[in-house]
Amino acid sequence: MRWNLGRPRQLRRVWLSNEEEEGYYYGFSNEGLWPLCHIAHTRPVFRASDWEHYERANRRFADAVLQEMEGLERPVLLAQDYHFALLPRMVKKARPDARVAIFWHIPWPNPEAFGICPWQKELVDGLLGADLIGFHIQAHCTNFLQTVDRVLESRIDWEHFAVNREEHRTVVKPFPISVEFPEKPAPADAADARYTERVAVLRELGIETVFVGVGVDRVDYTKGIQERLLAIERLMEKHPSYREKFTFLQVGAPSRTRIKRYHDLGAEIEAEAERINKRFQVGKWQPIVLMKRQHSHQEIQRFYRIADLCMVTSLHDGMNLVAKEFVAARPDELGVLILSRFTGAARELADALLVNPYDIEQMADAIKIALEMDIEEQKARMQRMRRVVRDNNIYRWASTLISELCEVRLDEAANRLEPSPPSPKSADVILIDQSIDEFSQPSRGPAAGSPVASQSPIRFRGDRPRSHRFPRSL
Numbered sequence: 050m051r052w053n054l055g056r057p058r059q060l061r062r063v064w065l066s067n068e069e070e071e072g073y074y075y076g077f078s079n080e081g082l083w084p085l086c087h088i089a090h091t092r093p094v095f096r097a098s099d100w101e102h103y104e105r106a107n108r109r110f111a112d113a114v115l116q117e118m119e120g121l122e123r124p125v126l127l128a129q130d131y132h133f134a135l136l137p138r139m140v141k142k143a144r145p146d147a148r149v150a151i152f153w154h155i156p157w158p159n160p161e162a163f164g165i166c167p168w169q170k171e172l173v174d175g176l177l178g179a180d181l182i183g184f185h186i187q188a189h190c191t192n193f194l195q196t197v198d199r200v201l202e203s204r205i206d207w208e209h210f211a212v213n214r215e216e217h218r219t220v221v222k223p224f225p226i227s228v229e230f231p232e233k234p235a236p237a238d239a240a241d242a243r244y245t246e247r248v249a250v251l252r253e254l255g256i257e258t259v260f261v262g263v264g265v266d267r268v269d270y271t272k273g274i275q276e277r278l279l280a281i282e283r284l285m286e287k288h289p290s291y292r293e294k295f296t297f298l299q300v301g302a303p304s305r306t307r308i309k310r311y312h313d314l315g316a317e318i319e320a321e322a323e324r325i326n327k328r329f330q331v332g333k334w335q336p337i338v339l340m341k342r343q344h345s346h347q348e349i350q351r352f353y354r355i356a357d358l359c360m361v362t363s364l365h366d367g368m369n370l371v372a373k374e375f376v377a378a379r380p381d382e383l384g385v386l387i388l389s390r391f392t393g394a395a396r397e398l399a400d401a402l403l404v405n406p407y408d409i410e411q412m413a414d415a416i417k418i419a420l421e422m423d424i425e426e427q428k429a430r431m432q433r434m435r436r437v438v439r440d441n442n443i444y445r446w447a448s449t450l451i452s453e454l455c456e457v458r459l460d461e462a463a464n465r466l467e468p469s470p471p472s473p474k475s476a477d478v479i480l481i482d483q484s485i486d487e488f489s490q491p492s493r494g495p496a497a498g499s500p501v502a503s504q505s506p507i508r509f510r511g512d513r514p515r516s517h518r519f520p521r522s523l
Contacts, residue, residue, distance in 0.1 A: 072102025
């Protein structure tokens with residue numbers, strides 16, 4: 050995606066063949082890098098053929114970006130996520146005048162864990178082609194610099210969190226991503242509206258219950274969905290008074306089902322929910338309602354607004370925007386957020402009930418605490434969390450990241466982040482992001498394996514189920 054103030058945004062696609070898609074996206078990116086970077090005890094799989102596809106795909110995207118840069122002076126590039134680790138070096142080598150940043154949306158593990166990857170040097174070297182590398186939290190920045198220190202010859206500037214290598218300086222900084230925050234105050238009749246909406250939603254789902262909990266996730270082994278269901282089962286065991294009174298709505302958007310681990314996980318979650326429901330179901334009431342499909346943003350917002358609590362129990366997550374979405378969706382300042390300590394969001398949302406998702410007893414107790422929390426405490430906690438999300442919304446994230454990148458000095462061997470006079474010809478910004486989720490090639494597009502079609506729009510988006518995040522709405 051390319052845009053310049055005062056000019057229409059330009060989109061362009063890069064087509065991949067089925068074989069490239071399997072090796073680059075499903076293979077190296079999601080069977081290799083994804084489990085490698087998440088501490089979720091799923092063994093990463095690395096195949097030489099997948100690596101070759103990953104290299105080739107990065108080269109094809111880099112070539113498309115370089116074509117877009119032709120005729121531009123000092124262009125700005127923001128690449129996003131682990132699918133493009135090699136691209137910054139490729140672009141910077143061809144266009145040293147370009148300002149290049151990459152934002153890594155997932156965690157970066159410690160050097161020992163990352164050392165599992167047979168191509169760790171190539172990945173780190175590719176990333177260091179960028180002038181600016183962003184992570185969600187400082188701990189991931191530290192892990193990355195420790196990895197660089199271990200695998201490549203370079204000089205680490207720990208005071209300024211930067212890497213000096215081959216007469217190039219790369220700054221590494223945290224940029225906690227967020228969500229859009231609607232500035233609508235709660236209406237005067239918010240309580241009545243919430244009750245009416247709640248009745249409507251429960252009627253549509255055929256549910257009779259007093260309390261409602263909600264979880265919204267892609268079906269992924271990092272999200273702690275099974276642990277969450279076990280916590281609900283334990284709540285019913287320890288506190289039978291909540292039987293026939295508490296129902297948990299679990300939105301489980303299918304994801305990457307062509308990968309066996311994900312396909313099997315979907316079946317495992319469904320079996321666990323059925324087992325627990327069979328154990329406790331009474332008449333029309335059951336403790337868990339599992340919704341296994343993609344839901345629109347509007348549908349999910351309804352679930353957020355009617356819920357007494359929201360559970361985010363990731364085993365490991367770079368940030369997790371569901372937590373922030375729930376907070377942003379509650380202008381009534383009600384509801385309780387139960388949040389895993391192993392998410393980036395836990396660093397910002399200290400007024401959530403923070404839990405260890407591996408501790409089923411603790412999570413069951415947290416559900417009880419949330420359901421019994423008085424209104425005053427709910428409002429006080431939610432007000433503070435809403436202030437955090439409002440002050441650090443998605444637009445501030447994007448503007449801060451791009452502003453930092455545009456301040457990079459390129460006229461020095463070791464560039465520094467400091468203000469520099471703006472150039473009237475450096476306002477073109479190119480955004481590259483990933484969009485293979487549920488990928489299909491329209492018949493009118495170029496044939497698989499053909500050169501990039503210059504007339505077709507670029508659309509590089511994240512593979513996350515919600516559509517209102519900044520990269521998708523540019």
